[in-house]
Amino acid sequence: MKALARLDLTDAATFPSRRVEEWKYSDLKRFLREAPELSGTAVVGAPGPFYDLGGDAIVFANGRPVGVKDYIASGDQTLRLRFISDATGTGHTASARIVARPGARLLLLETHEGKGSAYVAHNKVEIDVASDAEVTRIVLTDEPDDAISVAEAEVKLEAGGRYRQIIVATGAKLQRLETRLRHEAEGADARVDGIYLLGGSRHADLTSVIDHVGPNGTTSQLIKGVVRDEARGVFQGKILVQKGADDTDARMGHHGLITSERGEIDVKPELIIYADEVQCAHGATVGTLDESALFYMQQRGISADEARALLTQAFLIEVVDRIEHEGAREVVREWLTARL
Amino acid sequence: MLKINNLHVSVADKPILKGLTLDVPAGEVHAVMGPNGAGKSTLGYSLSGRPGYEVTDGSASWNGIDLLDIEPAERAAAGLFLSFQYPIEIPGVPAMTFIRTALNAQKRARGEDEVSAPAFLKLVKAASQSLKMDFDMLKRPLNVGFSGGEKKRMEILQMALLEPSLLILDETDSGLDIDALRIVADGVNAMRSPERSMLVITHYQRLLDYIKPDRVHVLAGGRIVASGGPELAHELEAEGYDKFLPEAA
Ligand SMILES: Nc1ncnc2c1ncn2[C@@H]1O[C@H](COP(=O)(O)OP(=O)(O)OP(=O)(O)O)[C@@H](O)[C@H]1O
Numbered sequence: 223m224k225a226l227a228r229l230d231l232t233d234a235a236t237f238p239s240r241r242v243e244e245w246k247y248s249d250l251k252r253f254l255r256e257a258p259e260l261s262g263t264a265v266v267g268a269p270g271p272f273y274d275l276g277g278d279a280i281v282f283a284n285g286r287p288v289g290v291k292d293y294i295a296s297g298d299q300t301l302r303l304r305f306i307s308d309a310t311g312t313g314h315t316a317s318a319r320i321v322a323r324p325g326a327r328l329l330l331l332e333t334h335e336g337k338g339s340a341y342v343a344h345n346k347v348e349i350d351v352a353s354d355a356e357v358t359r360i361v362l363t364d365e366p367d368d369a370i371s372v373a374e375a376e377v378k379l380e381a382g383g384r385y386r387q388i389i390v391a392t393g394a395k396l397q398r399l400e401t402r403l404r405h406e407a408e409g410a411d412a413r414v415d416g417i418y419l420l421g422g423s424r425h426a427d428l429t430s431v432i433d434h435v436g437p438n439g440t441t442s443q444l445i446k447g448v449v450r451d452e453a454r455g456v457f458q459g460k461i462l463v464q465k466g467a468d469d470t471d472a473r474m475g476h477h478g479l480i481t482s483e484r485g486e487i488d489v490k491p492e493l494i495i496y497a498d499e500v501q502c503a504h505g506a507t508v509g510t511l512d513e514s515a516l517f518y519m520q521q522r523g524i525s526a527d528e529a530r531a532l533l534t535q536a537f538l539i540e541v542v543d544r545i546e547h548e549g550a551r552e553v554v555r556e557w558l559t560a561r562l
Numbered sequence: 563m564l565k566i567n568n569l570h571v572s573v574a575d576k577p578i579l580k581g582l583t584l585d586v587p588a589g590e591v592h593a594v595m596g597p598n599g600a601g602k603s604t605l606g607y608s609l610s611g612r613p614g615y616e617v618t619d620g621s622a623s624w625n626g627i628d629l630l631d632i633e634p635a636e637r638a639a640a641g642l643f644l645s646f647q648y649p650i651e652i653p654g655v656p657a658m659t660f661i662r663t664a665l666n667a668q669k670r671a672r673g674e675d676e677v678s679a680p681a682f683l684k685l686v687k688a689a690s691q692s693l694k695m696d697f698d699m700l701k702r703p704l705n706v707g708f709s710g711g712e713k714k715r716m717e718i719l720q721m722a723l724l725e726p727s728l729l730i731l732d733e734t735d736s737g738l739d740i741d742a743l744r745i746v747a748d749g750v751n752a753m754r755s756p757e758r759s760m761l762v763i764t765h766y767q768r769l770l771d772y773i774k775p776d777r778v779h780v781l782a783g784g785r786i787v788a789s790g791g792p793e794l795a796h797e798l799e800a801e802g803y804d805k806f807l808p809e810a811a
């Protein structure tokens with residue numbers, strides 16, 4: 223496999239086109255031919271959806287850190303990581319680094335909050351989960367439909383580390399949320415979930431590469447998505463079980479609903495196994511909303527729009543229910559319900 | 563009053579109802595009987611606006627409201643309730659949430675106040691008790707994994723809570739055991755009132771011993787081919803539909 227040059231917004235030569243296998247459903251080059259001009263400063267406005275859960279905050283405004291950009295958790299902590307974009311036609315890059323020390327428990331509440339239009343955002347975060355530490359990462363995106371947004375997370379799990387992730391993507395002109403996770407050592411446990419809910423001509427791409435290096439690790443992945451109108455959802459999930467990563471247990475599921483004639487979902491699951499005694503399974507379905515259920519609901523007085531919203535919510539909520547932290551789960555549930 | 567005049571309905575371009583005319587005055591219960599495939603369910607679906615049931619001619623109104631001109635949810639808010647021959651499963655939506663959503667949607671459409679969660683809980687508890695239903699069933703996703711008879715009871719429970727004025731019961735008796743049949747019939751009878759009209763579709767005279775109809779109609783070949791008093795149902799039970807089928811005409 224040809225190695226991919228790291229994306230650099232200042233160098234158009236690093237923008238992948240669909241000829242790059244990993245980007246075949248999300249042709250960045252098509253939407254972005256030249257390096258954008260650098261965004262100016264932005265003001266941090268409203269407090270963001272997770273404000274009520276408190277904790278510490280790392281804030282980037284158009285790529286510029288407002289205060290610290292690195293964070294070390296050593297106890298039971300909550301961190302809001304906010305990537306704020308407020309620009310028109312320009313681009314910016316942000317990178318944050320987060321470490322959970324051995325035994326720490328971190329609730330990482332990440333938001334991609336966009337205003338303005340046609341900006342290009344490139345947000346990166348590195349997360350190190352030390353042995354027996356636990357990180358729960360919840361990502362909500364709310365960006366304009368003409369923005370381009372690429373988020374990259376690089377996660378390392380040490381022995382016995384626990385990682386819980388859910389990304390709720392609402393898309394943009396092109397939105398890609400990539401997660402690269404490595405089970406470095408023995409007995410790590412990862413959950414890498416996601417939801418996409420897309421309307422208009424929005425595009426969201428959830429791509430993940432889970433690499434089992436240490437033995438006895440578990441990965442569980444549940445992705446659910448709904449596309450309306452002419453929107454396009456992409457899920458690429460790769461799980462690699464390296465030689466020596468014996469007794470790995472990896473499960474991946476993707477379920478999509480297309481509720482319009484012109485909506486599209488592209489799914490590419492990959493399981494590559496070099497180790498022994500490995501339990502692996504994946505399942506993928508793409509369907510439509512049940513017409514007879516929609517009619518039944520309308521017959522009882524529920525409007526067509528409300529019926530669709532109710533069925534969509536019922537479909538997606540299974541993923542939200544996997545969030546263990548009750549307060550965060552309720553925020554996500556409300557946030558999602560308001561967008562159905 | 564329900565007024566259906568010269569109704570023509572096609573499904574997948576195939577004519578099913580071919581000039582059906584029927585009036586059900588307020589306060590009356592009319593039974594509709596007829597052979598399999600005659601178009602009985604088609605009548606219920608087209609009155610309630612199911613997609614795919616194309617009305618090509620004729621009219622249908624309820625208390626002066628042109629049913630065919632409004633959306634299915636608006637028809638429900640106007641009082642129409644169809645108890646499905648085969649109730650649909652709604653995965654992920656608990657029965658109780660579903661019924662409350664429906665009730666409040668109808669109330670909003672009529673400009674009435676919504677029912678609060680505690681008030682609704684009381685209503686549901688009373689209604690499920692009188693239908694001898696296990697209250698825990700209402701916490702499960704609507705109809706998912708319910709037995710045939712349980713689904714039918716759930717239809718009647720919804721009817722009791724939504725309090726419609728025009729009731730179409732499509733083979734509500736099929737799949738019910740003998741006790742359930744009596745309980746369901748009691749539930750339906752409790753709803754009889756001078757403002758309500760009911761259309762009871764059934765294959766069996768037995769249901770009509772419990773729900774006494776004012777009139778009985780025979781639907782065959784997409785039209786009402788005979789009408790009479792309750793004795794017509796007994797006659798059909800004894801003699802079958804032969805003399806009403808096109809070949810015999
Ligand atoms: N999609 C379809 N394409 C063609 N014919 C259809 C379609 N749907 C229904 N029909 C036909 O319409 C006719 C009427 O069906 P309907 O369900 O109204 O009958 P019914 O009187 O309720 O019968 P039953 O007593 O068996 O319930 C049947 O012959 C059926 O096969």
Ligand SMILES: [Mg+2]
Pocket residue numbers: 602603604647732
């Ligand atoms: Mg039928």
